[in-house]
Amino acid sequence: MTQSRCDRCGASGPAHDFVSAGTDGTWRVLCSRCFNTEMAQFADMQGFEHPSFTPLRLRDVDNSDHEFHFRSLLLGDQLSLEAFELAGDDEAAGYRFQILGKADSKPFALLGQLIQTMKRALSMKHLQAEAGRLQIADMTVRGRVEWNGDEGASQPCVIIDGRRIEWNDLGAMLLAFEGWQFRLEMLDPSDEA
Template identity: 55%
Template sequence: MFGDKLSLEAFDSTSEEEPSGYRFQIIGDPLSDQFVLLGKLIEKMRRLLAVVHVREGDLGLQIADETVRGRIEWDGIEDSRRPCVVIDGRRVEWDELGRMLMTFEGWQFKLEVCDPSDEI
């Protein structure tokens, strides 16, 4: 609960201590029917899981189209300030993301950072 808002979350986890992979969140009114809110979360999960942003190619992981959506995470190295990202439920190191972007050398890009509950 966030004061006057209710947050429902669903996530992958490879261990009990730390979620990894896919993570979904939806914010709603705590006085509304929570099963309706759960249904909205499930619909959001289905929509987002239906889109593939990266695929395995001859050069390793490649951007599937011209749009990549994911989540910014910490790289897990103590005293490190480097991010990694999670795309399509898989962890992608910052250097690997840079290598994938080189396919688009000379192109423009737009980086937009959104709240985890927003649908992008």
């Protein structure tokens, strides 16, 4: 697991719990606790306590387990709670969820809402294997657009049902709907798809 070190407190930990933060052209790596402390000071919030949650396993509609890690970030007047799966080397991959609440929200209430969103998403399947190939299971596909990891690439990849799908592979799946109309709607990561 990739480790990072906080430029403010010196603590080290898993990279997914760190933020690159910049002010006045100076960038620092901060643990989420120090980031939240600085944001609370900046927003003049008294008594803000950094919420921290242990990883959680949830099962999807195919009975596969998914382990989610959590990160909370104070973003001015909002508290962001994120849940994500990790791939090798501490890289976020697979399912990713976010919920936003007011900065003074009760963290466990937000966590409960986030877990309900996660359970709803894990109960749906948008892709199915047919003759050894992935196909769109129904008329709706929900997912997330991601960078494909290639510095020179002009195409993204997408994450559908928690799995990475290359752009060309998604195009091949769409060929089954040749001549049909479609609607592409982009949603904020904190909106439920």
